[in-house]
Amino acid sequence: MALSDHITPARLADHWSGFVAAMRQLSAGVAQRIGSIFLPKGLYTRTVLIIIMPIVLLEGVVAFVFMERHWQAVTRRLSEATARDLAAVIDLYRTYNGNDDYAALRNLARDRLNISLQILPPGDLPPAQPKPFFALLDRTLTSEISSRVKDVPFWIDTVGNSRHVEIKFRLENAILRFVATRSQTYASNSHIFLIWMVATSVVLLTVAILFLRNQIRPILRLAEAAESFGKGRPVPDDITPRGALEVRKAAVAFNEMRERITQHVEQRTAMLAGVSHDLRTVLTRLKLELALVEETPEIRAMQQDVNEMQHMLEEYLAFAKGDGGEDVRPTRLRALLEEIVREAQLQGMPVAFNQSRRRRELIVPLKRNAFKRTITNLVNNANRFADKVVIRAYKANNSVFVIVEDNGPGIPAHERENVFRPFYRLDHARNQDKSNTGLGLAIARDIARSHGGDISLETSQLGGLLAKIQIPL
Numbered sequence: 001m002a003l004s005d006h007i008t009p010a011r012l013a014d015h016w017s018g019f020v021a022a023m024r025q026l027s028a029g030v031a032q033r034i035g036s037i038f039l040p041k042g043l044y045t046r047t048v049l050i051i052i053m054p055i056v057l058l059e060g061v062v063a064f065v066f067m068e069r070h071w072q073a074v075t076r077r078l079s080e081a082t083a084r085d086l087a088a089v090i091d092l093y094r095t096y097n098g099n100d101d102y103a104a105l106r107n108l109a110r111d112r113l114n115i116s117l118q119i120l121p122p123g124d125l126p127p128a129q130p131k132p133f134f135a136l137l138d139r140t141l142t143s144e145i146s147s148r149v150k151d152v153p154f155w156i157d158t159v160g161n162s163r164h165v166e167i168k169f170r171l172e173n174a175i176l177r178f179v180a181t182r183s184q185t186y187a188s189n190s191h192i193f194l195i196w197m198v199a200t201s202v203v204l205l206t207v208a209i210l211f212l213r214n215q216i217r218p219i220l221r222l223a224e225a226a227e228s229f230g231k232g233r234p235v236p237d238d239i240t241p242r243g244a245l246e247v248r249k250a251a252v253a254f255n256e257m258r259e260r261i262t263q264h265v266e267q268r269t270a271m272l273a274g275v276s277h278d279l280r281t282v283l284t285r286l287k288l289e290l291a292l293v294e295e296t297p298e299i300r301a302m303q304q305d306v307n308e309m310q311h312m313l314e315e316y317l318a319f320a321k322g323d324g325g326e327d328v329r330p331t332r333l334r335a336l337l338e339e340i341v342r343e344a345q346l347q348g349m350p351v352a353f354n355q356s357r358r359r360r361e362l363i364v365p366l367k368r369n370a371f372k373r374t375i376t377n378l379v380n381n382a383n384r385f386a387d388k389v390v391i392r393a394y395k396a397n398n399s400v401f402v403i404v405e406d407n408g409p410g411i412p413a414h415e416r417e418n419v420f421r422p423f424y425r426l427d428h429a430r431n432q433d434k435s436n437t438g439l440g441l442a443i444a445r446d447i448a449r450s451h452g453g454d455i456s457l458e459t460s461q462l463g464g465l466l467a468k469i470q471i472p473l
Contacts, residue, residue, distance in 0.1 A: 083144035116179040218243035377440040382406035405460035416457040
């Protein structure tokens with residue numbers, strides 16, 4: 001079977017289209033990665049860059065057009081006039097006899113043409129001078145002299161004296177040295193154009209930056225308010241819509257969203273308070289009725305069931321209530337943790353607080369009671385399955401970290417996210433306790449996230465579980 005039977009034009013076209021699509025995808029990915037690395041991250045900086053780039057590009061195009069058209073045209077005309085004057089002086093010199101006085105010719109060149117003329121003894125011309133970086137004058141003047149003064153060797157220096165141009169011609173019996181001002185051969189007023197270009201650019205950029213600062217400020221204020229609201233911290237009562245139309249719409253939408261969320265939390269808190277009061281009343285009445293009945297094994301079992309029901313009710317209400325609308329206040333973290341440790345030790349829990357006394361006291365904005373409930377839940381969870389629990393706290397990367405670790409059996413890595421789900425229970429020994437409702441870790445994470453942070457589980461150096469709470473400052 002021939003190779004052509006396998007490779008058809010249609011198959012080749014399919015392979016080529018696939019290759020082109022892959023290359024496009026690769027180039028787009030590379031461009032996106034390069035942009036993410038080198039482009040600024042802030043909106044203000046990006047907007048300024050968007051304004052600066054067109055201005056720089058426009059000025060570059062204008063400068064190029066000016067250099068190519070106006071500047072070169074003017075320089076060519078000036079060089080052409082200078083070359084014509086030099087050719088005229090050389091022709092006049094050749095009309096003189098060898099014994100004639102050349103004073104009149106020198107005066108004519110000086111007074112009429114503004115060119116200094118010296119007649120030197122015959123000899124060789126100096127070696128060629130290095131060309132300047134911008135060789136526009138040198139190239140243009142050389143071209144014009146070559147076309148006007150033919151068959152005469154010459155030497156030109158446009159670099160040595162910044163204000164003058166020196167030209168030497170080697171004739172049969174003499175060397176004519178001409179010195180002309182640079183302004184006669186070169187458009188030297190380009191700096192005025194550059195000054196105006198830079199000055200107008202600075203004015204435009206200043207106006208743009210001032211305008212952008214006023215436009216970006218409402219966005220930053222809205223972002224700060226959203227961040228504070230997300231962390232449960234106090235925000236201004238009203239975010240006044242300012243700036244562009246889109247920013248005003250975002251501010252209005254944020255105010256409406258905050259009002260709806262606040263109203264929802266208030267309604268839920270009021271409803272839970274009513275439910276809690278009604279259910280506790282019923283449970284209290286049941287406990288009182290059981291206390292009045294003669295104590296029997298059946299009555300003791302019922303009392304245990306009522307107590308377990310009350311404990312489960314408290315857990316459910318705590319989970320549904322969350323932080324309970326508590327206000328954020330500056331809290332001494334060390335004092336709060338020491339208080340939690342003392343209360344745990346009074347209940348016979350083996351809890352230790354490992355913190356250096358020489359460290360500076362951390363003042364953290366917290367919902368104190370809710371955060372205390374978070375640490376207490378973690379401590380109680382660790383105490384069920386370990387005989388050693390350690391609490392630590394430290395500050396890093398503009399955040400506060402609180403560590404609760406134990407030497408218990410731990411939790412498998414693949415189950416560490418599942419245990420934060422409400423009512424989720426593991427099959428092993430950590431959740432065989434009947435009084436456990438499966439809400440302790442869910443409540444702890446919910447409160448941590450209401451502070452703008454989170455909780456993660458890791459393996460402790462003690463051999464058990466390590467719970468890390470991160471709260472941004």
